[in-house]
Amino acid sequence: MKRLWHRSLAAQFICFMLIALALSQGIGLLMSWDERGQALRAAAKSEFFSRTASLARLVEATPAAIHDGILGASGTNYTRFWLSAEEPREADAWRREAWTQLAKPLPNLIRPHRKPPADELEQAAAQPPPGLTASAVAAPLSWVTLPPSKWPLTRPAKFLNLDDAYGMGLAVSLENGTWLNAAFAKSVPNSIWTSQSAVSLAITAVVLSLIALIVARGIARPMRRLAVAAEALGRGESVAPLPESGPDDIRQTAEAFNRMQARLQRFVADRTRMLAAIGHDLRTPLTSLRLRTEFVTDLEIQDKMLKTISEIETMTEAALAFAREEATAETTRTVDLGALIESLCDDLAELGRDVTFVEGPAVTYRCRPDGLRRAARNLIENAVRYGERARVSLKGDADSIDIVVDDDGPGIPEAAMGRVFAPFYRLEQSRNRETGGIGLGLSIARTIARHHGGDVSLVNQARGLRATINLPKVGQAALQAHYSAS
Template identity: 60%
Template sequence: MIGMWNRSLTARFVAVMLLALAVSQGISFLLFTDEMGGVLLRAAKAEFLSRSASVAQVIETTPPAVQHDILRASGTGYTRFWVSPTFPGDLESWRQEAKRKLAEPLPTLANLAGTEPLPRAEASPPALLPQPAGLAVASPVTASGAPYSTWLDLPAHAWPLSRAAKFVYWGDGGAMGLAVQLKDGSWLNSAFSKKMANSMWTARSLISLAVTAIVLSLCAAFIARTMTKPMRRLAAAAEALGRGESVAPLSERGPDDLRHTAVAFNLMQSRLQRFVEDRTRMLAAIGHDLRTPITSLRLRAEFVADDETREKMLDTLDELRAMTEATLAFSREQATEEVTRNVDLTALVGSLCDDLVELGHEIVCAEGPKISYRCRPDALKRAVRNLVENAVRYGERARVCLRTTPQAIEIVIEDDGPGIAPDFIERAFEPFFRMEHSRNRETGGIGLGLSISRNMVRHHGGDIILANTGQGLRATISLPYAEMPAADVSGTGRRARRSSLSIGAGRRAPAE
């Protein structure tokens, strides 16, 4: 549950909605429990008085011979009626009579027709009628706070008949009694007793609460999904932009908050692209403009009389020209937008090693399983090539393998060279920085190889890490996992593997 809370906005939204429902229902329960009890008691009292008035009117208009049957037939599960010749002044005696009447079973149709005798009541002291479930209320009290214990006159607005009636609360849980004088001078007695439970949580209320919770959860999940879908698109676009891919502008529709976010992202993307294009264009212009003065200086150097001085000047100009050409090549590669697609990374690295082996380099590439990866294959291939060529140039031979970790895909290149001093490992990635200080192009390059490689790998969201192994240098290209669409792997970078190579040192080694 904690994991879902941390990972899913939908789970948080649903949990908050359900918590709000629980809190609101709890507050409602605290506020309205007593009030609902009073409402139910008043409704029961109104129904009791109405039924008693109706029975009184029926008794007064029927012959005495059938009045007893009418009184018995008018009883309910929690109400009884009987007639007494005088007013029941002794309330305690009336209470006992009411209990006895309520304990008697209700008559059946056969009893009323006279075909079966009525069952006799038990001799044991009668108890109150078994109480149906409902809402319990406190025993009614007088204004002074004491329970009612005497007959009270009902006000005219509470009693529908013109004649006066006496009312009393005679027991716990809302037990009520009524005595009304009939036209012949006798008194109709009515007793009501219905035990009401002290809880709002009935089966119906629990079902209603469950249905409400389900509906709220569905609504919350729908709202959360609607909110997070644009956010997921934004996250995917940001990831692709960080990997150097060309991202289509996000849709600038929807609520203001999401629309403003999409507008800001699109504006940021256009500014970044414009910045990179301007920088690349400026670098290309500088490299191009340097060609003319370099050529002019070379022509003038040819006329220097001192041979040694002339050779040094020409070497310096050649080095400067090579640096300019490398800068122009770098700028052209930066300006070229390669399409990102899915490739077999194992095949791409393997074919590169095969090509270098055919050129006479001593390279061992370990076999490995197919690894599909979404990248710009030409750029990534150049980055790997630079590292492999450096390993062969400075470490005599190169060992290449691919491996996967929970966080990334790694391309590891190891050599048997002297390594790099720890203080110079990070500086090795600086443009035009060379570990070989003679500036001889036969023993060292221009100094852009590692810089270009790291730049290309970082455009894929990864990085290059150099480390000394004790027997040489290890260069690790770490590429983060990227979501790949369900498309077939591009053929670019997949060349047929050669079963055997002419150079023995270049034969594939089995994966460890």
Template identity: 60%
Template sequence: MISLWNKSLAARFIAVMLFALALSQGISLLLFSTERDEALFRSAKAEFLSRCASVAKVLESTPSDVHADVLLASGTTYSRFWISHDFPEDAASWRRDAKARLAEPLPTVQKIANGVSEPVPPHAPETAGPTSVATEQLPAWGDLPAHAWPLSRSAKFLYLNQPQGMGMGLTVQLADGTWLNTAFSKKIINGMWTSRSLISLTVTAIILSICAALIARGMTGPMRRLAVAAEALGRGESVPPLPERGPDDIRQTTEAFNLMQARLQRFVEDRTRMLAAIGHDLRTPLTSLRLRAEFVSDDETREKMLSTLDELRQMTEATLAFSRDEAVEEETRNVDLTALVGSLCDDIAEIGHDVTFTEAPKIGYRCRADSLKRAVRNLIENAVRYGERARVSLRANAAAINIMIEDDGPGIPVDTVERVFAPFFRLEDSRNRETGGIGLGLSIARDIVRHHGGDIVLANTGTGLRATITLPQTQPVDKARKASKAEPVPNQPLAWGNSPAE
């Protein structure tokens, strides 16, 4: 449940809505349960008094020889009627007598029934059994107010149990001087949690859950699209503008994302155009300087000047290529990463370098294949150049894909592990481009990998250096292997021309 609460906004909405429903229903029960009980009591008491008055009128309008039948016919499962000659002064004794009568089966009226019928089961009074001390201490007979009793003559009233209970008694004197006694005990369902209320609450909870799920889905849909677009943008992909619709908060967030993306693209385009212009403008003075250097009479000075100009030209071109980051313009597609790295290792091995690749299961990955291949190639060539050989392997888990390149070289000082990624930084002190390069290879490699959302980490192993490329998983590994439609990577010669410059 905790995991579902943390992962699903719909689950949170449903839980909050159900909690609000339960809380509101509980408060309603506390507020209206007393009012409901009072309404039921007033209704039962009014029915009791009205029935007593009706029976009294019937008895006074009929001959005395049918009074017994009238009393029997008036009795119900929760009321009994009988006549006494004197007023029952002893309220406690009358209560015991009334409870005993309510506990007896209801007799059958022979004049109404044809044949013999079974007695009607009695309705057990609320406080059956021997008289308790609390029953003895109940109030004695009291007079009913005129507005509550429909007859003109007064009647005496009492409760069979505690005041405001559902057990009541009444006695009223008839015209012939006798007293009509009535006992009433009707069991009312205590509480409001009936089957209907539970069904109603369940239906309400289901409807609220469906509404909460729909609301959460309407909110999480745009948020999910925004998260996917932000992840793709962070990986350097070209993302079309998101639809700007929905509530104001979501629409404003989407508008801000689209505006941010447009500004980033405009910034990159402006930088690229500026650098292209700088590169174009630098070529003319460099060419002019080279022509002038050709006229220097001193051969040694001329060769040094031409060498410096060539180095300046290559550094300028490498810097422009690094800054433009042409990989951003490359289309992102699904590839078989294992085949891509394996074919690259085979290509480098074919030209005489000691490169071995450890076979791995097929790993589908969405990336810019050419730029990622360039980053891996830079690391392999560095391993071959400075560590004699390169051992390449791939590992994948649910969170990331790791491409590891190990060599047998001397490693690098610990304090330079991060500095080697800086542009133009070289561990070799000489300025020989054949041995040390310009110092952009690792910078370009990390820049490409970070545009894919990953990173490159260098570590000394004791017998050499290990470079690890970590790429984030865009989907679970098993699903990626099944769902990925990897495009074949042909074994074709690579453009090695940039390697000396890098």
């Protein structure tokens, strides 16, 4: 769940909306709790008054011989009716009688062979049935006279609260001088949570979750598109401008990304053109210097000057070649990286170089294959030139892929580890191209690796040097899925 929370915007949206739903429902229940209780009490009181009034009319209209049967049949699980010869006056005594009547089983539930024991009736008279609040039992009671406007009959009645919840009593005089007594008691509801409330809340939660999922996907889709485009741009790929549509925040983000991409491409193009122009413009003064060198009479000085000019020309040509390759946009595509490096090793081995490739698992990678091949070739040629032989292998884990080149040479001094990547820097100071090259191999290799989002690292081992091109896998799946879909 923690991983899903951090990785899924939809999960966060759904969680927040469900929390908001729970809070709003809880606050609503707290606010409506008292109102609901009052409404239930008013409904119960109205139904009790109406039922008692109807029963009073029925008793008055029927013979006295069947009154007990009518009253017994009219009782319910929470109401009892009985007749008394005199007007009830003492409220406490009447209440005890009411609890006794409520404790008696209904007539249709009494088994013929068993009657309620007397001790059970006495105990029931002493306390209310289970589930009813007894806080009002010890409180002094008094009758309240109900005028005809307060209840259905035209004659007054006497009303009494049995407890502080739903318990109530009523006494009304009949035409024959007797009194009809009615008692009502119902357990206090412990919770307003019902199955209907649960179903309603569940349906609301599902609807809100679907809405949150749609909203989260609407936000995440352009964000994923932006992430894929940023990953591709960081790897030096040419990215089509993002669609500048949707809400203002998303549209402004897409516009900012498109402007940034245009500025970066313009900056790289200007730098490449400037480098090419500098290299081209250097040719004219170098040619002039070479011509003037011919007039130097001292042959030793002339030879040194010609070597220096030749070295500058070589560096200039290398800079021009590098600028031309930078200006050429190679198409990025998915290749079998193992097959690419193995074919490079085979080509170098056919040229007489001591290069071996260690077989490894097949690895597909989205890259610019010509550029990556050149970076690996530079490292392998350095290994052969300075370390006698090169052993090439592919290693990888869940986050990256490494192109590893090992040699048997003397390695590189630790103090020079950072400087060897500088353009035209060489450990071999003779400036002889046959022994030391021109000093652009590692610089070009690192530039190409960084254009792929990776880097080049050098590590001295017990014997030889290990050069590694580290390529990240992060974003590869999204890039391949995006370009496959498009």
